[in-house]
Amino acid sequence: MNRPAPVETLDRAALLAELSEADDEALRLAVQAARAVQQTRHGFYFLHHFFEEGRDLSDPRRPVVTLPVTPWLMNPGGMVHGGVTAFLCDNAMGMASALEKGRPGVTLEMSVRYHKPGRGERLIATGELVHAGSLLNSARCEVRDEHGTLIASASGTFYHRR
Amino acid sequence: MNRPAPVETLDRAALLAELSEADDEALRLAVQAARAVQQTRHGFYFLHHFFEEGRDLSDPRRPVVTLPVTPWLMNPGGMVHGGVTAFLCDNAMGMASALEKGRPGVTLEMSVRYHKPGRGERLIATGELVHAGSLLNSARCEVRDEHGTLIASASGTFYHRR
């Protein structure tokens, strides 16, 4: 079990001293994390802010969720981690489903197909409703990079309590 | 587009001053992020460290990947974000596939089914190989909480270049 040690202390002076010795990249990400925690208090959820996810709902039938590609989202192979891409797909499809129903739902199942390694500047996921039922919606999405290359596609089922 | 501002400056003094005014939770997560960046330099990848993912490979036929459940992994509904669960599934299945082949592969596709909201202390994903081919492996996994409740199950296909 190779878990890093948890941040075990609340000795603020010690934590700040540790941060003052972090290198530039680590310090930047520390600030990004701290800001995301604070944004979470009056906004979405932490990972939305921490990943600096963008949303464009100007066409409610095709909601767009965007993720800047950073080294922090990569897997050891140097491409965006498939789980991060799945996260993005879940958001774009869940958004398409929620916009149709007028309220959020929960993901019942989703399948993701990976076509190309996720690299470049950002991933752009466009969700679309496939079928609207009384309780269950079906959605799909495509993930492209900033050049329009198809990175992944996904389909899923969403449950919306009445 | 409701993206937070990026960390735009490298003025270390300003960043440290900002962190010194962050509340306790934000400061802790800042340190966690900084540590994960530094661990990434001689270890796995950032999210593995940042999510404090644990791995137990003592039974190589059933690799176990564990995620402590924190508020930072939640969606707005107060349960672990489905994308995070998918991330965990990808890791447990990819590990099962890599252990059989003796080298890492890439995820071609995966499907995840969500059975119960992810809550509690931690998510424990157990991967298992379903079929080993010459280039393509098939794996599955189950995600349970610390009480053994089934949270999600997944299946996937992994490509291992020769």
Place this chain on the structure above:
Amino acid sequence: MNRPAPVETLDRAALLAELSEADDEALRLAVQAARAVQQTRHGFYFLHHFFEEGRDLSDPRRPVVTLPVTPWLMNPGGMVHGGVTAFLCDNAMGMASALEKGRPGVTLEMSVRYHKPGRGERLIATGELVHAGSLLNSARCEVRDEHGTLIASASGTFYHRR
């Protein structure tokens, strides 16, 4: 559109004359079809009988559905058509789900992974419940040939009206 002409006449004498000139294989399959139609009147549904599907429910937690492999189930590549394998998976998983609920359900979604070409004497699908919810069940199945070789595996979600 390369559809064969439908059986347009009810001139029984003409139809019987046509059958009397069919070759042996065609005549055998004609009889198999006629018998399956008649079995359908007081039994399951046509394809169950026509495909000569067998069911073994002696272990209700692992229902087994069996399909004799015949040339009539093949695709042009000389292996069992993937749609036939999917049919078998749907039956084995639907059975596992129905046995838990005590009543039939409908398939909401299913995913099938094909590991080896389906050949040999018969395909044996073993279903298993993964999760029982109040309305939705999740099941999986494995399809093996008579030597135990894994041909396909599947997962699916089933809806059971209260």
Place this chain on the structure above:
Amino acid sequence: MNRPAPVETLDRAALLAELSEADDEALRLAVQAARAVQQTRHGFYFLHHFFEEGRDLSDPRRPVVTLPVTPWLMNPGGMVHGGVTAFLCDNAMGMASALEKGRPGVTLEMSVRYHKPGRGERLIATGELVHAGSLLNSARCEVRDEHGTLIASASGTFYHRR
């Protein structure tokens, strides 16, 4: 094990006598089966003919596969068997993939979502390529009835040997 008895004899006179006593529906389906066997000798595969599947490849980027809905394709619930719908999806997607590659492939995996019960006169599946790789193609399809109602949608991965 409730399998019907196989057609065990090749006594043509006995088989023809049995058919002469079959009711009209059974006789019609017998002829349909015999014709499909004979068509198989110089063209596609049995189930394609027996199900009276139609193909429209006039737009090679959106191949259409059609299935007349008959009582013989139903499940006990009186709707087209989900396995039959999956069969149709496999065909439409496999066709989209084969048309891009110029040669047939094999299905690696497919997922099908069922939106509405399949009823009516016919099911019309339209395939579409999602991604073309060197060995692996990704396709999707939609299944509609003759009124345009969406019955099912599917996605899949197809392998084309070089």
